[in-house]
Each structure stands twice: as C-alpha cells, then as structure tokens.
Amino acid sequence: MQMNSKQLNAGAVRDRRAGFTLVEILAVLAILSLLMALSVVGFQKFKERGYVTKTHSTMAELRMKITNYESKFGAPPPDTLAALKVRADNDLNEGAEALFAALHLKGFPEGDNVEEESLGNSDEDSTATPYHRDAGVSQLLEVMDGWGNPIAYFAPSGYGKEQRYLMSEPADPNDPEQRVSAQKSTKTGAFANADTFQLISAGTDGLFGTDDDETNF
C-alpha cells in the first residue's frame, strides 16, 4: 500500500518525537548519574567532617581529663606503662595505653571515665596488673580518633622517643603499623607544647606525620 505525503510527514514527526524522547532519556540519565556522583562526593565530605569533629571533641575531653589528672599528681600522665607500674606484653600503642591507664587508675578515684564509644584495643592486649578503678577491666585500651585509629599520646619526658601504633583503619591494610614521634614547631624547631603534652591523630589518610593530622597544638 502506498502512503500519501500526509501519512509520510506524520511518520516523520513520530520518528522525530521518538528520537527526542531517547535524547531526553539519555540527558536525564546523564544528569541523574552526575547528581548521584555529586551526592556520593558530598556524603563522603560530610562523613569526613563528622570524623574530624568527633576527633576534636574526643581531644577536648582528653585535655580536660589530663588537666584534672595534672592537678592531682602535679604532672601530665606519663606515656609509658612502666612508669605506672602496669605490666605489658608489647610496646604497641603504649603512649595511648598509658594515657588511658593513668586516667582510670585505682589511685585516681575522683577522675571520670573516658566516653566508652571512643575506646578501642587495636592490638587486643591486656595486663595482669589490676590497675583500673573499675574492677574487672584488664584490657590495655586506647582512645580512638573519629576514624577508629588510636590517638598517639606523648608526655614531655617521652618527647624525642618514637612510638609504634597498630592502626585499626590503616592506609595500607598490608602495613597496619605506624611510627610517630612528638612534633616540633616548624618556626622555632622546639617541641610543640614543650611543658604539657601532645595528642596526635593520624587524620583522614591514616598516616602519622602528614598535613591532615589532627593535634592539640
């Protein structure tokens, strides 16, 4: 059957409509995938901001508790377990473990406990020394940053001495151990917080000694 020119034109219009619809669908799909990509990036940034905020609030809590410890004992907590007479089987996370132990000592009953949600034990160790004011706690815990990695702690007596940490969320899963030392001021070359203490979080990248580290100085 032969189509007249009117029928041909109607067919062409239908084809063009079908074509436009396909282009429109592709455009909508492209916009949707762009929006999804942007929202994933936005969500990631939002999450990262949350981790930074959590780290700041945990450090503020530690600063307050360390100040209370200092007002009782005359100095900030030591950064070795030996100085607290707490026996340990390894030296991983020792600064962080010494800080936790000091803040929860039997001999410091007026101190209050660090928020439980910030605690972890990346090297899963414990001690036979009954150090904790709450009976039954034998784990050598660490206070964690917002990313779930131990916050390194240095007392002035330990500045210059390297510490080793086992990261729960390492940058390289094949290399979860990180080394860190107390930091010096780039301006003066002297240790930062020379008379008080240093708290150092490895930050977003899970590596100590990079620009994204969060510190109390």
Ligand SMILES: [Ca+2]
């Ligand atoms: Ca340990």
Ligand SMILES: [Ca+2]
């Ligand atoms: Ca531990």
Ligand SMILES: [Ca+2]
């Ligand atoms: Ca870092």
